[in-house]
Amino acid sequence: MGIVSVNKMGTHLLFAMVLLTATRPAHAIPAFARKYGLPCSACHEAWPMLNNFGQTFKDNGYQLGNDRDSPIYQQPAYWPIMFRVSPTWHRESNNRVPVDKVPGNSTSGLVESTVTASGFDVGAIDIVTAGTLSRNISFFVQPFIGSNSAALEQAWVRFDNLVGSRWLNFKMGKFELDEPISQERALPLSNTGGIYYNYFFTPPGDRNFFTGIGNFQLGAEVSGHSDNDYTRYSVAVVSNNNGATGLQASQAYNLYTNFNQAFEVPGLGLQRIGVYSYIGRSPTFFQTSGGQPIPGTGMGDRGFYRVGAYGQWYLGKFDFETFYEHGYDNVFLGNSVPANQPSKLPAGAVGPSWNGGFVEGHYDYNPRLILIGKYELIRMSQQANPSNRGNAGNLDTWTVGYRWYPIMNPRAGLAWVQEYSRIVNAGTAPLSGKDDINNSFLMGFDFDF
Amino acid sequence: MRIKVSLAGSAVFFFLLSSLTSVAQQTRVGNLIGNASRGKALYQRYCIFCHGEYGDGRGESAPYLDPKPRDFTKAAFKCRSTASGSLPLDTDLYDTISRGVHASGMPSWKPLLRQERVDLVAYIKTFSPRFREEKPADPLVIPPEPPTSPESVQRGAELFQSMNCWLCHGKEGRGNGPSASSLTDSKGYPITPFDLSSGAHLKCGESDDGIFRDLMTGLDGTPMPSFADALKPDQTWDIVHYIHTLRTNKGQPMQTPPSPSPPSEPKAE
Amino acid sequence: MQKAKYILCVLCASLVLSLASYVPLGAAGPADAAGSGSLKGTAKFEGSALKPTRIDMSSDPNCAKAHPTPATTEDLVIGANGGLENVVVYVSDGLGDRTFEPPQQPAVIEQKGCQYKPHVLALQTNQKLDVVNDDATTHNIHPMPNNNREWNKTQPHGMPVEETFPREEIAIPVKCNVHPWMRGYIAVFKHPYFAVTDKDGNFDLKDLPPGTYTIKAWQEKLGTQSQKITVGANESKTLEFVFKSGS
Numbered sequence: 027m028g029i030v031s032v033n034k035m036g037t038h039l040l041f042a043m044v045l046l047t048a049t050r051p052a053h054a055i056p057a058f059a060r061k062y063g064l065p066c067s068a069c070h071e072a073w074p075m076l077n078n079f080g081q082t083f084k085d086n087g088y089q090l091g092n093d094r095d096s097p098i099y100q101q102p103a104y105w106p107i108m109f110r111v112s113p114t115w116h117r118e119s120n121n122r123v124p125v126d127k128v129p130g131n132s133t134s135g136l137v138e139s140t141v142t143a144s145g146f147d148v149g150a151i152d153i154v155t156a157g158t159l160s161r162n163i164s165f166f167v168q169p170f171i172g173s174n175s176a177a178l179e180q181a182w183v184r185f186d187n188l189v190g191s192r193w194l195n196f197k198m199g200k201f202e203l204d205e206p207i208s209q210e211r212a213l214p215l216s217n218t219g220g221i222y223y224n225y226f227f228t229p230p231g232d233r234n235f236f237t238g239i240g241n242f243q244l245g246a247e248v249s250g251h252s253d254n255d256y257t258r259y260s261v262a263v264v265s266n267n268n269g270a271t272g273l274q275a276s277q278a279y280n281l282y283t284n285f286n287q288a289f290e291v292p293g294l295g296l297q298r299i300g301v302y303s304y305i306g307r308s309p310t311f312f313q314t315s316g317g318q319p320i321p322g323t324g325m326g327d328r329g330f331y332r333v334g335a336y337g338q339w340y341l342g343k344f345d346f347e348t349f350y351e352h353g354y355d356n357v358f359l360g361n362s363v364p365a366n367q368p369s370k371l372p373a374g375a376v377g378p379s380w381n382g383g384f385v386e387g388h389y390d391y392n393p394r395l396i397l398i399g400k401y402e403l404i405r406m407s408q409q410a411n412p413s414n415r416g417n418a419g420n421l422d423t424w425t426v427g428y429r430w431y432p433i434m435n436p437r438a439g440l441a442w443v444q445e446y447s448r449i450v451n452a453g454t455a456p457l458s459g460k461d462d463i464n465n466s467f468l469m470g471f472d473f474d475f
Numbered sequence: 476m477r478i479k480v481s482l483a484g485s486a487v488f489f490f491l492l493s494s495l496t497s498v499a500q501q502t503r504v505g506n507l508i509g510n511a512s513r514g515k516a517l518y519q520r521y522c523i524f525c526h527g528e529y530g531d532g533r534g535e536s537a538p539y540l541d542p543k544p545r546d547f548t549k550a551a552f553k554c555r556s557t558a559s560g561s562l563p564l565d566t567d568l569y570d571t572i573s574r575g576v577h578a579s580g581m582p583s584w585k586p587l588l589r590q591e592r593v594d595l596v597a598y599i600k601t602f603s604p605r606f607r608e609e610k611p612a613d614p615l616v617i618p619p620e621p622p623t624s625p626e627s628v629q630r631g632a633e634l635f636q637s638m639n640c641w642l643c644h645g646k647e648g649r650g651n652g653p654s655a656s657s658l659t660d661s662k663g664y665p666i667t668p669f670d671l672s673s674g675a676h677l678k679c680g681e682s683d684d685g686i687f688r689d690l691m692t693g694l695d696g697t698p699m700p701s702f703a704d705a706l707k708p709d710q711t712w713d714i715v716h717y718i719h720t721l722r723t724n725k726g727q728p729m730q731t732p733p734s735p736s737p738p739s740e741p742k743a744e
Numbered sequence: 745m746q747k748a749k750y751i752l753c754v755l756c757a758s759l760v761l762s763l764a765s766y767v768p769l770g771a772a773g774p775a776d777a778a779g780s781g782s783l784k785g786t787a788k789f790e791g792s793a794l795k796p797t798r799i800d801m802s803s804d805p806n807c808a809k810a811h812p813t814p815a816t817t818e819d820l821v822i823g824a825n826g827g828l829e830n831v832v833v834y835v836s837d838g839l840g841d842r843t844f845e846p847p848q849q850p851a852v853i854e855q856k857g858c859q860y861k862p863h864v865l866a867l868q869t870n871q872k873l874d875v876v877n878d879d880a881t882t883h884n885i886h887p888m889p890n891n892n893r894e895w896n897k898t899q900p901h902g903m904p905v906e907e908t909f910p911r912e913e914i915a916i917p918v919k920c921n922v923h924p925w926m927r928g929y930i931a932v933f934k935h936p937y938f939a940v941t942d943k944d945g946n947f948d949l950k951d952l953p954p955g956t957y958t959i960k961a962w963q964e965k966l967g968t969q970s971q972k973i974t975v976g977a978n979e980s981k982t983l984e985f986v987f988k989s990g991s
């Protein structure tokens with residue numbers, strides 16, 4: 027990392043420490059907070075991460091249940107919309123990138139070199155409109171607007187508290203699965219640190235339409251929870267198109283289940299443990315026309331699954347999220363071979379399997395300052411192609427950072443973020459087959475209105 | 476050695492003396508003891524935006540809320556089990572935090588741990604010196620409810636008339652009595668009497684015991700008075716039974732309430 | 745052993761002495777009842793004022809019945825010679841640290857014809873207040889103090905209500921929520937040197953001990969006026985307060 031950058035980080039942290047003494051409590055109201063007059067910190071440990079009060083609000087269909095949930099109780103100027111923008115300065119560095127020996131000369135031969143880029147940037151703009159359409163009908167619409175693309179990330183409607191019971195809620199549309207630790211509410215922001223790799227991992231050489239539980243899926247979900255939200259369950263049936271609209275894959279359906287249970291430990295706080303599974307089938311080839319695959323005609327479905335367990339632990343001012351996943355893809359998926367051409371499988375091919383997990387710890391100094399540290403790893407336990415190196419696809423990544431929420435006013439929230447993260451991908455450098463290392467340093471604002 | 480013993484004895488004496496004064500202020504709900512400094516951190520996370528930094532109900536959201544958030548510095552609370560004018564019990568405050576207050580900006584804070592809610596009670600009590608200087612009155616004892624009967628309902632209807640409930644709550648309990656539009660709470664903000672016919676949730680708890688208690692303790696800070704000295708328990712239960720006949724769904728009467736005796740003169744409205 | 749006892753005694757004595765400093769000793773004790781100065785005078789109004797308006801009591805027939813000619817508002821009642829009724833005149837400063845026992849007999853406020861009689865009542869801290877309902881209807885008695893506890897009680901005809909106010913406050917508004925036109929005031933004093941002017945605006949502060957006093961006059965709409973005066977033993981002085989319109 028270098029001494030100079032450590033010093034820089036050190037002074038930034040010192041600056042933050044000095045400001046600690048001057049912090050006033052968190053006040054901010056985007057979207058839901060604006061509707062009820064609550065501060066961000068009521069629902070968020072440190073936004074966007076939810077605390078138990080916020081999780082309960084979400085599970086109730088974005089309702090507090092105090093007869094003030096319907097939009098008609100609010101002032102006429104209220105509009106359930108929020109947006110989030112992150113203007114940052116960041117630096118990305120990647121070692122062992124194949125580059126032309128002579129820049130511009132494609133015949134000069136490739137060598138491995140470290141490629142670094144840095145500068146000011148703006149993260150994707152999140153615009154979300156969400157809330158209640160009427161009593162016990164909630165909705166969420168989230169378009170994605172990036173630098174050169176736009177799409178619909180989430181769009182769903184949910185019928186809440188069916189037959190008057192919190193145990194029965196029905197959601198339909200394109201939605202984020204009820205993930206162990208919500209990908210959308212992850213605290214880190216950087217290119218390298220801002221994702222849970224276990225949620226998006228595909229082993230090397232694998233071609234599976236499904237690319238991880240971190241993606242928004244198209245389907246229907248039945249979920250429920252106890253009064254105080256200590257017990258929660260979710261069962262979702264989704265099409266196997268991995269959230270791609272337009273009926274892209276095959277006719278199979280996948281099943282996601284999640285169950286967790288919270289319990290109090292006196293003196294420490296609320297703990298939560300859970301188990302989840304994603305079981306599905308993905309097509310391995312399509313009907314083609316003139317060689318081009320026809321969407322929706324996926325065939326040769328083969329199975330795969332992801333299963334695991336996780337926990338959220340509150341120990342006074344510290345909280346930890348722990349996650350474990352075991353993944354398995356069918357041999358055809360793992361070797362990118364159509365199921366109707368088994369002869370193309372390499373000798374000794376098997377379905378790949380792997381184990382992975384992460385630990386993310388936070389120090390919640392107060393609602394306006396949170397320190398973050400994360401470590402994640404994936405280990406292949408079975409390569410699809412026996413001629414692959416044993417550790418191909420393994421990765422180790424860690425992230426440290428903090429979010430500080432300075433002056434807040436009733437309309438918006440602003441976080442100052444600094445973050446450093448690093449990932450080591452084993453044996454995937456294209457030229458040498460050595461470890462491929464990326465690191466990101468990011469600092470900037472996360473602005474939420 | 477003997478000197479040390481007597482000094483130690485004096486030290487114990489001093490300690491006992493000082494602890495006597497602090498026992499009176501302890502916050503206890505069930506077997507949980509509240510800690511005001513932990514409660515302060517929780518208050519700043521959850522409560523300060525409505526109830527204000529000084530607990531006076533003047534948080535940043537307060538101008539947009541109706542009814543206004545509670546002013547803790549006055550130590551006058553709606554939902555108590557003690558007589559009108561008295562401080563609430565710790566459990567009264569705990570119950571209000573847990574239940575929330577329907578038709579107001581106060582949500583149910585049940586997702587908070589029990590200890591957290593007790594800590595909040597301890598901190599809230601620091602906003603008014605009354606909690607240090609006074610003790611709450613003895614809590615109300617609610618006698619068992621007699622079964623309802625048409626006679627009880629009729630007696631309740633007559634009391635609803637003679638106790639002047641109808642002047643605010645209206646003849647059908649719709650909250651539209653002749654005095655209703657003039658009502659203000661103790662801060663001067665307009666306040667409407669509860670619409671007993673609406674089937675909406677009551678603010679201090681739904682059960683018959685809750686209605687009984689509302690009548691006995693009054694809702695301090697509002698025009699709703701205490702009937703503790705005016706009604707005997709049986710009479711109060713009669714009114715509770717009558718109120719049940721007023722509560723309807725979507726404004727349609729479930730059964731025709733018995734009409735109270737007509738006024739002696741036609742009323743000019 | 746002797747030395748130990750001695751130390752223990754010293755410690756206990758110091759404890760008692762330090763505690764004594766926390767116990768408010770009753771300063772100079774009960775006031776000199778033999779004060780024989782007096783202060784008489786009038787509170788007057790100068791200028792133009794809106795006439796009292798009629799009160800519509802039709803929402804409660806039992807109230808309307810009591811007023812064949814409608815009752816009028818009482819917030820500014822000006823007598824024949826410009827005298828102001830219901831002004832509270834009182835000693836604000838000059839009594840030092842004296843404490844005064846509240847009188848045994850209670851102060852009484854009545855609800856008569858659905859109005860408070862008197863409209864303004866003055867009494868001492870911890871003096872019993874009797875609230876009487878003479879009307880054939882149920883009232884609720886709801887004082888809204890700043891410096892005392894707020895309470896709110898229903899009072900059917902004939903039911904006694906007795907309360908006290910432990911802290912000085914000038915003055916506590918009192919209302920009846922079911923009869924929204926009803927308005928009264930209760931002024932609570934630490935001492936007995938106060939009076940409420942009659943319909944001619946006259947007041948008489950009797951039995952004043954000799955001294956230099958700040959005397960204040962409070963009217964619910966016109967605010968407070970202040971004057972300084974020295975009263976000697978057996979001296980009788982007069983004082984006039986003039987409230988001007990728009991003050």
